[in-house]
Amino acid sequence: MPQYFGKLPTTNQPWTTIGNVKSVTWDNNIINFDCDNSRLTISVLAPNLIRVRFALTGQFMPRRSWAVTLDDAEWVTTPFTVQETEATVEIETAQIRVCVQREKCRIACFDKNNRPFAQDAEMGIGWRMGATAGWKEIVADEHFYGFGERTGFLDKLSEVKTNWTTDALDYDALTDEMYQAIPFFMALRPELGYGIFFNTTFWSQFDIGAEQPGIWKMETRGGELDYYIIYGPEPAQILETYTQLTGRMPLPPKWALGYHQCRWSYQSETVVRELAQQFRQRRIPCDVIHLDIDYMQGYRVFTWSKQRFSNSAKLISDLAKDGFKTVTIIDPGVKYEPEGNYDVFDQGIENDYFVRKADGTLFHGYVWPEKAVFPDFLRPDVCNWWADLHKSLTDIGVAGIWNDMNEPAINDRPFGDEGEKIWFPLDAPQGGGEAGSREQGAEGNVPVSSSTHTEVHNLYGLMMAKACYEGLERHRGSERSFVLTRSGYAGVQRWSSVWMGDNQSLWEHLEMSLPMLCNMGLSGVAFVGCDIGGFAGNATGELFARWMQVGMLYPLMRGHSAMSTARHEPWVFGDRVENICREYINLRYQLLPYIYNLFWEAVTTGAPILRPLLYHFPNDPKTYSLYDQVLLGASLMAAPIYRPGVEHRAVYLPAGTWYDWWSGESYEGPIHILAHAPLERMPLYVRSGAIVPMQPVRQYVDQAPLDEMKLRIWPGNKEYQLFEDDGHTNDQDKHFSLTNISVFTEANQTIVEIGARVGEWTPSPREVIVELVGVGEQRFQDDGKQRSLQF
Numbered sequence: 001m002p003q004y005f006g007k008l009p010t011t012n013q014p015w016t017t018i019g020n021v022k023s024v025t026w027d028n029n030i031i032n033f034d035c036d037n038s039r040l041t042i043s044v045l046a047p048n049l050i051r052v053r054f055a056l057t058g059q060f061m062p063r064r065s066w067a068v069t070l071d072d073a074e075w076v077t078t079p080f081t082v083q084e085t086e087a088t089v090e091i092e093t094a095q096i097r098v099c100v101q102r103e104k105c106r107i108a109c110f111d112k113n114n115r116p117f118a119q120d121a122e123m124g125i126g127w128r129m130g131a132t133a134g135w136k137e138i139v140a141d142e143h144f145y146g147f148g149e150r151t152g153f154l155d156k157l158s159e160v161k162t163n164w165t166t167d168a169l170d171y172d173a174l175t176d177e178m179y180q181a182i183p184f185f186m187a188l189r190p191e192l193g194y195g196i197f198f199n200t201t202f203w204s205q206f207d208i209g210a211e212q213p214g215i216w217k218m219e220t221r222g223g224e225l226d227y228y229i230i231y232g233p234e235p236a237q238i239l240e241t242y243t244q245l246t247g248r249m250p251l252p253p254k255w256a257l258g259y260h261q262c263r264w265s266y267q268s269e270t271v272v273r274e275l276a277q278q279f280r281q282r283r284i285p286c287d288v289i290h291l292d293i294d295y296m297q298g299y300r301v302f303t304w305s306k307q308r309f310s311n312s313a314k315l316i317s318d319l320a321k322d323g324f325k326t327v328t329i330i331d332p333g334v335k336y337e338p339e340g341n342y343d344v345f346d347q348g349i350e351n352d353y354f355v356r357k358a359d360g361t362l363f364h365g366y367v368w369p370e371k372a373v374f375p376d377f378l379r380p381d382v383c384n385w386w387a388d389l390h391k392s393l394t395d396i397g398v399a400g401i402w403n404d405m406n407e408p409a410i411n412d413r414p415f416g417d418e419g420e421k422i423w424f425p426l427d428a429p430q431g432g433g434e435a436g437s438r439e440q441g442a443e444g445n446v447p448v449s450s451s452t453h454t455e456v457h458n459l460y461g462l463m464m465a466k467a468c469y470e471g472l473e474r475h476r477g478s479e480r481s482f483v484l485t486r487s488g489y490a491g492v493q494r495w496s497s498v499w500m501g502d503n504q505s506l507w508e509h510l511e512m513s514l515p516m517l518c519n520m521g522l523s524g525v526a527f528v529g530c531d532i533g534g535f536a537g538n539a540t541g542e543l544f545a546r547w548m549q550v551g552m553l554y555p556l557m558r559g560h561s562a563m564s565t566a567r568h569e570p571w572v573f574g575d576r577v578e579n580i581c582r583e584y585i586n587l588r589y590q591l592l593p594y595i596y597n598l599f600w601e602a603v604t605t606g607a608p609i610l611r612p613l614l615y616h617f618p619n620d621p622k623t624y625s626l627y628d629q630v631l632l633g634a635s636l637m638a639a640p641i642y643r644p645g646v647e648h649r650a651v652y653l654p655a656g657t658w659y660d661w662w663s664g665e666s667y668e669g670p671i672h673i674l675a676h677a678p679l680e681r682m683p684l685y686v687r688s689g690a691i692v693p694m695q696p697v698r699q700y701v702d703q704a705p706l707d708e709m710k711l712r713i714w715p716g717n718k719e720y721q722l723f724e725d726d727g728h729t730n731d732q733d734k735h736f737s738l739t740n741i742s743v744f745t746e747a748n749q750t751i752v753e754i755g756a757r758v759g760e761w762t763p764s765p766r767e768v769i770v771e772l773v774g775v776g777e778q779r780f781q782d783d784g785k786q787r788s789l790q791f
């Protein structure tokens, strides 16, 4: 893909480096190093977290709060010591030691066993022509994950990864710039892992040993180098701290965990009603129907086509009666229509809400509504207005919003005379002043603004999703929000779920979906999915069946397909494929209590829902490149088939006892086995001691009270905490309950302890079935009291 947007000029100009440390001072948790050519600070924020900042001028920019939720002073003070020697300054916390060499001001970190990590290479920190960069050493055996939304496999060693949000249409394994830009990664080797959050919204890039093997580099074209080092040693601890820094997701409504059906487009009321009916008649569970751009009047956001959706309110309420939630798409581009009586455009013009170029004229692009203008979501007043525009949708019952094209894509559909590609002007002022107070610049009609598009390009999607989330929170009473966005930046998890944009109906894209989603999870974004069946192109029945099996594992389970492709609903490929789809969607619904618990875990700790094996086996190098097996939470592991005609595959089972989900057969890991997987079967394994809460199949999440809960338990020794609440109201921080469950096996005896239910929420009357897999079942009426069961 051509990449001329946002790139640094090619230059041979040498880097200037920071020089030797001349003096050291400190002020609470901030340590200042005055060096020959500039100044560096290290802030100690937590025992496993430090922030390194360097500004060419010695002056730092005012605080940017877009991604980082806590300013340096807002962290709870953590004890540390500073020791100066002739050659070094040593900062030590309870978990790490940071050693700054006076010569060339080079930083190295050490764990308590004196193992180095994140240590500066020879270059350390440098700058040239508006770019700053840092270089660090790659230790032998180190592997690299995260980096936000990325194609290809798991480990990004030897790759270059740019952070610049882009409409990555037709992406493949070589594509660099994607819809999401999340400048975060983690490096892992046995016993030691650390994370780097590169706190810049400007164009930035990681080079993981491509230019210089053995050295990774971070570069940004902002004037500052600002990054956080997070010590693990395990991925779970890195993510916990990273999401403390950039925020965690709010608990979504449970219905958002059900199956979503989408297509570009279900273009009329009749088609949508027919679709809904098919799901119910065929008894394929479904909770959500998405409406793509054709529901609008000529692609004008916040309008409805009068011909095709003559009574949208009635449609949505009829769907709701049948258990379907309606999600509508909203794009950022507002149709440019000066004489059209289109109030979204008129209000935006009247209040000067749209982005203007540096010369003060209105900026426009060409997207679905043809000539379009773009709200400046960096301004709080614009966000407020945008949030309230959603009221017209929530008033008629729209339950969630899907944000597309917000990289922003500005020439997805180049119309008219200006057929050639246009770019968003990087010098366009954004985010300026208070509501309506755009001052006149000294030189005529130039608005004074705090940033330009160069700095906030990567934030456009994030800020749009935030505005949308706030609108839904405001206008849906106490109901939880569901937002889906294509573009985003670090911290996007606070406002929205994310899908991987326009994938293709190819086996390669099915395969790639797993490492893509795993790396998103390792970047703090747990609620993610890919279009099941592939967006562009036509799936075969076999591909679709395999994809639905894998899709059952996606935190966001949505089928979608593009205009002018073959239909991709679960029943279009004949009975055999339809039965497979039904079986795996049913399994998804049976597993909802388990999956919902994982969402709660993500909400409280930042843990991913879909996890690569290295997440739970970080000291087993055999997991480091293993991209085609995934864990759904700590207990379930899938080894899907992602090639045509394949009915067998190798599966790696790490240390411990594993059980085949289907047959109950057990294995002692570490071991490689050959799994048999005819089309009806996705190989699925369970770790010993797994406790998996399950429910009966429902056609949609809130169809009927859950009169039964099944705890499937496998012999072993483990603990589990079950979270429960009503699944949709926003007061869940008060009205929930927790139940501790543990399993203990010795010789041929297993004891299952179920603790008393604690908290304010009481489930509807239900029978609990405790199944010790392969041994037997016990049942009782749930009274929330403690009990102990013997098998």
Ligand code: MIG
Pocket: 263, 264, 292, 293, 329, 404, 405, 412, 486, 501, 502, 535, 560, 561, 562
């Ligand atoms: O120019 O709304 O990624 O999911 O169906 C294409 C139409 C715009 C791109 C999204 C896709 C959506 C499509 N959109």
